[in-house]
Amino acid sequence: MRKLIFALAAAGALAPSLSNAQVKIDMTRITCGELLAMPADDQADKAAEPSST
Numbered sequence: 001m002r003k004l005i006f007a008l009a010a011a012g013a014l015a016p017s018l019s020n021a022q023v024k025i026d027m028t029r030i031t032c033g034e035l036l037a038m039p040a041d042d043q044a045d046k047a048a049e050p051s052s053t
């Protein structure tokens with residue numbers, strides 16, 4: 001029984017570190033109003049980069 005509890009505890013401790021969250025966002029569905037309603041930090045993550053030309 002102790003081995004089972006130890007194994008479950010070890011698996012529970014390692015499971016979150018093994019998974020990586022990747023999110024796919026369809027940018028065509030975000031409106032200008034929704035973008036402007038986001039906090040400034042989030043806006044910078046989703047805004048298009050200014051062109052250098």
